Each structure stands twice: as C-alpha cells, then as structure tokens.
Amino acid sequence: MLKHTTALAVIMLLSACGKPATGPAAPEGAAAGGADAAVAGRTAGYNPDRNAYFGDLHIHTRDSFDAYIFNVRATVDDAYRFAQGKTIKHPSGFDMTIAGGPLDFYTVTDHSEYLGILPAMNTPGSKFADLPRAKDMFSTDPDKIVAAFQGVGASVREGVPIADMYDLDAINTVWAEHVAAADRYNEPGKFTTFSAYEYTSVTTDSEGEGFGGGNLHRNVFFKGAAPAQVFSTLDSTNPEDLWDWMDKQRADGIESIAIPHNSNVSNGQMFRLETYHGEPLDAAYAEQRMRNEPLVEVTQVKGTSETHPDLSPNDEWANFEIYDELLGSYDVSATHGSYVREAYRNGLKLQETQGFDPFHFGLSAASDSHVAGGAYSEADYWSKIGIVDGTPVARGSVPFPGTTSWDEQPDNMAVKNATNWFSRWSASGLTGVWAEENTRDAIFDAFKRKETFATTGPRMRVRFFGGFGYDDGIMDSADLAHRAYEGGVPMGGDLVGTGEAPSFIVWAQRDPNGGTLQRVQVVKVTSDGEEVIDVACDNGTPDPSTKRCTDNGSSVDMTTCTPVNSGASELKALWKDPDFDASRRVTYYVRVLENPSCRWSTWEAMRNGTPPRPDVPQTIQERAYTSPIWYIPGN
Secondary structure: OOHHHHHHHHHHHHHHOOOOOOOOOOOOOOOOOHHHHHOOOOOOOOOOOOEEEEEEEEEOOOOOHHHHOOOOOOOHHHHHHHHOOOOEEOOOOOEEOOOOOOOOEEEEOOEOOOOOHHHHHOOOOOHHHHOHHHHHHOOOOHHHHHHHHHHHHHHHHHOOOOOOOOOHHHHHHHHHHHHHHHHHHOEOOOEEEOEEEEEOOEEOOOOOOOOOEEEOOEEEEEOOOOOOOOOOOOOOOOHHHHHHHHHHHHHOOOOEEEEEOOHHHOOOOOOOOOOOOOOOOOHHHHHHHHHHOOEEEEEEOOEEOOOOOOOOOOOOOOOOOOOOEOEOOOOEOOOOOOOHHHHHHHHHHHHHHHOOOOOOOEEEEOOOEOOOOOOOEOOEOOOOOOHHHOOHHHHOOOOOOOOOOHHHOOOOHHHHHHHHOHHHOOOOOEEEEEEOOOOHHHHHHHHHHOOEEEEOOOOOEEEEEEEOOOOHHHHHOOOHHHHHHHHEEEOOOEEEOOOOOOEEEEEEEOOOOOOOEEEEEEEEEEOOEEEEEEEEEOOEOOEOOOOEOOOOOOOEEOOOOEEOOOOEOEEEEEEOOOOOOOOOOEEEEEEEEEOOEEOHHHHHHHHHOOOOOOOOOOEEOOEEEEOOEEEEOOO
C-alpha cells in the first residue's frame, strides 16, 4: 500500500520474524420501550422517538491485503469480539480493549480486491503459496517483499488483475465467510452488524509501482441479504460503475449504500464538478449518487474532511486534525474538491443554476482501523496499520531512541514517515444514529434518511430539528423529542419554506466517559458563503454582536492532562437565523465542541517523560457534526 511504509514494515517483520457502558440511554424526555416494545417484531429497546446508537463502520482484518503485510492476523471474529468489549491482541503484542464500553453496531469492511488472498499465499499447502509472487512476498529479502507487494498495490490502483492471484472462487469463498460472520454476530436489540466491504479506487497521474494517489474509496454496506460476489476496482476503478452495479443489485432485491471516506486526501476528486471521465454533471448523475451515497465519512484516523483553513478563513476551529498527504505519498492533496463544507456550497450553486444537487449527503465517522479494533480515545491510542505505527516511537509522539530532544532526530525513513504521516493521524471516530431500535432495518433506514451524526471519538449525543411551529416552551418540555418530530424535521431532512423564518432545536449531551461541552454551533452554508454561529455556551448566552461565546477560561494542566474547568454536561437552544432570507436555499448543520483536552501525542509524551512533539497541536477540542437540515424555499 505505502511504498516507504512497506519498506519499514519489512525490516520490522524480519527483526521480529474506564467502566464499560451498558448501552445507549433513551433521549431525555422520550419514553423508551413500554407498551410499544410488546408489539410483535420490535425489540425491548424500541423507542418511537428514537435512541442514539454508536458504531464504527470502517474496520479491517487480516483479510485486507494492506493489513496482512503489516503483520495483522486478527480475524473477522476478533473484530466483532472487540466491538462487544472483549480484549484482543495488537500485532505488536499488547492488549486492545475498546474505550467507553461495547459499541451498538460494527462493520468489517475489508478491501474487496484480493480479499483473503495474502493470508492464503502465506499458508503452507495452499495453491497460492506456490506462486512466485508469494515466495517473494514472504521471503527474507526486503527488496523482494517490497517489489512483490507494490505490484499488488499497482494492480489495485490501475484496476488490472494479477492473473494468478485473481481467483474469484477463492475471493468469493472468503466473502461468504464474512457474510456468515456478520450474520452470526448480529443480535437484534443488542448488537448490529452489516455485511460490507471496501471498494478501493485511487486516482493518480503517476505510473508504475505502488498504491499512491488520490483517495476515492467507498465502503459498501448491505441492509440484509448480500450478493455472492462483490464489485471491486478490478471490475472498474470508476465509482459511477459501482453505482450502476448497486442499482442492479437493488433491482434484484439487494439493498445497499456506499459511504466515501477521506475526501481530504482525494486530490480534489471526491467532490469534483464533473464526472469521473470529465463530463458535465447532470440531474441523473446527482440522483444516482445520492441514491447510492447518502452519507460521507467526515472524520477518521487519516484526518478530518469537514473544512480547511484555506476554505474557511473566518472559522476559528477549521484547523482541526488536518491531514493532507496523498495515499502512500508525501505529495499534498489539492484542497478544492476535497472537503464537505465546500461541497455543500457547490451543491447549492448547482441546485440554483442547474436544478440538481449531487452533494446532498449526511455525515458519518469511523476509525479505518486495520488491526480489527478502533482506537477512539486520545488517552488510549494505537493508530491504524499494525506493527509499522504500533509504538509511540514509530508514531513520532516520543523522540527516536538515543536522542533527548526533538531538535536532534535522525534523518531516516522511520522519522520521515512519523513526521509526515503517523504523528498527524487522529484518534477518531464514531458514527451516531437516531433509530427506533438497535436492528439492521432501523439503523440502515437511519443511514438512508441521513439521521446521523459524526464524532471524533467521544459518544456525545446530538439532536437537531428544524420547524415552523416550535414555541419557546418546547425546550423545557418533558417530551421534547416527540414534539420536535411532530412539528418539524430532524437532521438529514429537507425543510420546505412557508415564508417565515424556521426555528431550530439544537441539543447536545456529553459522553459520560468523555470531556465536558464548551459550545454548540450552527454552520450556515449558502451558495456564495458560509458562517459559523455559536448558539449555546457553557458559560451563558452568545454575544449577539460577535455571535460567539465568551472565553470560558478552559485549559488543561499539561503536567497531568487534566482539564482545569468544569464545563457543561448538556447544552440546548432554540435558535432562529437572524439573517434569514426566505427566498434562498440554505444548508444548516450543527457542530459541538468539547472543552480542550490533551491530544494523543501529548498523552504519550507525558507518559514517556519527554516534551510533546512541537509540530502538532498539544491539545484538541473533540467534536461532533450532525447531518444538515436543508432549507428549501416554498413555492
């Protein structure tokens, strides 16, 4: 996958030859279960006003070609066991246990290209073990290993199969095992799984070996039944061909969605204003894209894709966990066409000028862990890809052995990779959904209607509604959620205008195991601009002249990583846009910010007794992002 990373992995391979949560509580003011739960077909946790459930939709195991080469040996079963709170082993030998207790849903998304083939190549007696490439891949010669693996990366990037490795019968057998495992671990009402995989398209102008380039990956999820064979980049590198295949599967009764990820390193291609082959966008393109891709992954290990300081210079919080180097490369990704907020703005422009919006999507988050278990906590972080970034030294959070300061780091590939890549990765993230119960149908339906929110790891709960009939007393109502649904639309919904200004309900609750809340913001996007507005503060009301909360004095004791101030457990507001124009389309979404806390790299430096790395932030503000509510002028 990564040329220089692979070389480092080879060297390492040769040398090595809190209290668990009990599940989601019902939202305040909404009755969970009760008489409704007794209705046939509903689970005990059924809530007509919907519960918050949390999960990771992007997990890799040993069956991914780029995980196995980094010494990952964890199986699909290990991944599901991890999500349920069991302890599994990291490739470097230490224990991994999920922070915050078991998740509500979890999805293994191994790369479909050569699914399970690398483990077979390393299994004595397998027909794949006798392939010349297998002998090179698992030889003792680092140059042969690198060359063999880079050939696989080039095949995936170019969409040209390696004939003796591309055995569909073997790949389909492993895929069937994944489907069976998802079915085996799925427990309606307790734990939800989906059959899924990653479609691994990469766009690049370069030629030759390797996997480097702009990321156009998608994770594909099946609601229930899954096909016997999936569509990969070895069928076509064009995501629009993937959508055609998904439409055909849907016509045959197999429902699915795809979720793009890491648009931040797509080199401007994920949200480009033309098709894959450079043709103009049209209404049919927009309809097909939104039918198949209702969500976009906005944050994960390889950075955040909400916005960029160059795109949002007036957003004081835009410079958050920015990672911008192309896959397997030190080249910087193009900014335009790579971030969600700009895509929302461009979608509105297209809607106003041409009558369609191909970027009418909601938001999700995930880890993209390649070690079967996600590292969601800053205080308990193990990065992503196995033995290559499995230690603080390899991640670049503590100085290289034999050095005493950050000014005297050696000039070697390990330090360069830590500086450019691993030290800039993030402990993120999780998807939250609002669904009636913890079942495949209910959660998948929440994906489709975009009633989802993304967090950078904490399990904070966020609700967002828009409507025209909300009165001032609704925020103190015992049945707030019920009334909010009755009188408006939730996140992910279209709010059709009546000529008056709508009201928006914003409601955030902290993760009981996480930090306290500092502020809740509404991000307003129009076809020609954007604005970030604080609507709820932990220390009073926003200043109407600046639309900002006043400084609450929050800080962190950098000797212990202990937050100094208390913060809020819950923030709520009923907000109206003071600059509302009933004639204009607007995209509104909510961003919730915790008070500052130590970044994972600071935690690791503190434990090592060394100064924190100076070229990355020492603290961060964990956050959540809701799917938007789109205001549409009435006729």
